[in-house]
Amino acid sequence: MDKINILVLGNGGREHAFCWKLAKSQLTNQLFIAPGNGGTEDLAINLDIGVNDFESIKKAVLLNQIKLVVVGPEDPLVNGLHDFFLSDQALKDIPVIGPKKMGARLEGSKEFAKMFMQRHEIPTAQYGSFTAENIVQGYAFLDQMKSPYVLKADGLAAGKGVLIIDDLKQAKTELTKMLLDQKFGVASSKVVIEEFLTGIEISCFVLTDGEAHLTFPTAKDYKRIGEGDKGLNTGGMGAISPVPFMDDQFNKKIQDRIVKPTIKGLLEDNIPYLGFLFIGLIKVGEEPYVIEYNVRMGDPETQVVLPRIKNDFVELLLATAEGRLSQIEIEIDDLSVTTVVAVSGGYPQEYQKGKKITGLEKVKGSIVFHAGTTLKEGKIVTNGGRVLAVTSYGEGHESALKQSYGQIEKINFEGINFRKDIGFDL
Ligand code: AMP
Numbered sequence: 001m002d003k004i005n006i007l008v009l010g011n012g013g014r015e016h017a018f019c020w021k022l023a024k025s026q027l028t029n030q031l032f033i034a035p036g037n038g039g040t041e042d043l044a045i046n047l048d049i050g051v052n053d054f055e056s057i058k059k060a061v062l063l064n065q066i067k068l069v070v071v072g073p074e075d076p077l078v079n080g081l082h083d084f085f086l087s088d089q090a091l092k093d094i095p096v097i098g099p100k101k102m103g104a105r106l107e108g109s110k111e112f113a114k115m116f117m118q119r120h121e122i123p124t125a126q127y128g129s130f131t132a133e134n135i136v137q138g139y140a141f142l143d144q145m146k147s148p149y150v151l152k153a154d155g156l157a158a159g160k161g162v163l164i165i166d167d168l169k170q171a172k173t174e175l176t177k178m179l180l181d182q183k184f185g186v187a188s189s190k191v192v193i194e195e196f197l198t199g200i201e202i203s204c205f206v207l208t209d210g211e212a213h214l215t216f217p218t219a220k221d222y223k224r225i226g227e228g229d230k231g232l233n234t235g236g237m238g239a240i241s242p243v244p245f246m247d248d249q250f251n252k253k254i255q256d257r258i259v260k261p262t263i264k265g266l267l268e269d270n271i272p273y274l275g276f277l278f279i280g281l282i283k284v285g286e287e288p289y290v291i292e293y294n295v296r297m298g299d300p301e302t303q304v305v306l307p308r309i310k311n312d313f314v315e316l317l318l319a320t321a322e323g324r325l326s327q328i329e330i331e332i333d334d335l336s337v338t339t340v341v342a343v344s345g346g347y348p349q350e351y352q353k354g355k356k357i358t359g360l361e362k363v364k365g366s367i368v369f370h371a372g373t374t375l376k377e378g379k380i381v382t383n384g385g386r387v388l389a390v391t392s393y394g395e396g397h398e399s400a401l402k403q404s405y406g407q408i409e410k411i412n413f414e415g416i417n418f419r420k421d422i423g424f425d426l
């Protein structure tokens with residue numbers, strides 16, 4: 001098969017990991033990324049184009065003879081990037097990895113996802129859905145729920161649209177702010193109120209061509225800023241794969257009760273779906289429940305999941321685009337992989353950018369995936385909240401973590417912060 005030019009969309013650690021894995025493929029000619037970051041420059045040509053600038057993406061795809069587009073974040077998918085390609089004469093035969101607008105609603109609308117799960121009997125928390133018109137019923141719904149109260153903006157809210165509140169009165173105040181004062185803009189013109197589930201969260205990843213699917217390694221993400229899982233939510237401070245407490249029986253439950261019914265449900269509902277599906281699960285007792293669907297890979301989970309996949313990534317993605325996934329078997333490395341994320345001081349609240357990063361060249365035996373970095377006058381400087389992730393292999397998660405921590409110590413920038421306790425709960 002001929003080597004091809006590939007375009008990745010996004011600028012995070014996830015997309016750097018995509019580039020790292022794509023660059024290993026025999027089928028890759030030249031990699032491009034839009035917009036990319038300071039680390040992707042080593043593997044790909046960074047294009048100064050935003051992920052939602054469809055017209056500029058089109059120009060770049062045609063100019064650079066791109067033959068495969070891999071979408072990192074959800075926004076361009078929810079905004080219809082795949083549909084845009086299919087409706088354009090010049091682009092329609094260029095495969096896009098990521099669902100069309102209709103499938104992307106699994107992430108783009110919490111209510112849509114809940115209705116989908118209900119229709120297909122996929123285990124998830126009980127819920128009610130409310131708008132400004134029936135806010136009074138929303139208050140009544142809260143009255144008959146138990147604390148803590150889970151309030152979710154229906155639409156995309158940059159990962160901030162979920163509130164978990166102990167106090168009933170405060171929950172009602174927040175519901176009012178979301179529905180009447182547009183706390184999260186149009187994203188909260190509808191609010192899903194959910195039963196609170198207690199358990200351990202797990203990230204499950206699937207690649208599907210709409211009929212067949214491959215299950216990627218599962219991962220555990222550490223979302224809170226502080227040690228012991230305390231403090232504010234972040235995009236993710238570290239991850240490990242595999243998840244030690246997941247046995248065959250539990251994995252089978254996930255397949256039988258969640259993954260297979262989801263793929264079948266999409267088919268039954270006539271929602272063509274091609275690409276990654278990230279199912280956020282919670283293990284309640286011995287039972288898996290769906291917390292959310294995402295129509296993309298996770299970040300920082302990708303930085304531990306892709307290093308464990310032995311298959312040629314381009315081959316996997318082309319098979320997905322061409323509906324040949326049933327012919328492919330996934331090969332997974334038995335080693336554990338961990339990643340520890342270094343963030344800017346102050347993140348997830350206000351932080352500064354432009355801090356010079358030192359020590360990167362001293363890292364040995366680990367992979368540094370860049371996220372919020374950029375190249376300024378030939379030097380790598382910070383450019384975001386989550387700055388980079390140090391990924392390592394090991395015989396078990398303890399040894400992989402020891403390696404990640406040994407290497408992250410060599411990296412420095414003003415205000416650097418990272419959690420010292422990734423994997424503490426295992
Ligand atoms: P989401 O954006 O839906 O992933 O929600 C953000 C976070 O809120 C999740 O990662 C969970 O930690 C938490 N969460 C969401 N829904 C629930 C629920 N029904 N019960 C308990 N925790 C939840």
Ligand code: GLY
Pocket residue numbers: 221235236294297298299300301
């Ligand atoms: N790490 C969680 C996410 O990517 O949404």
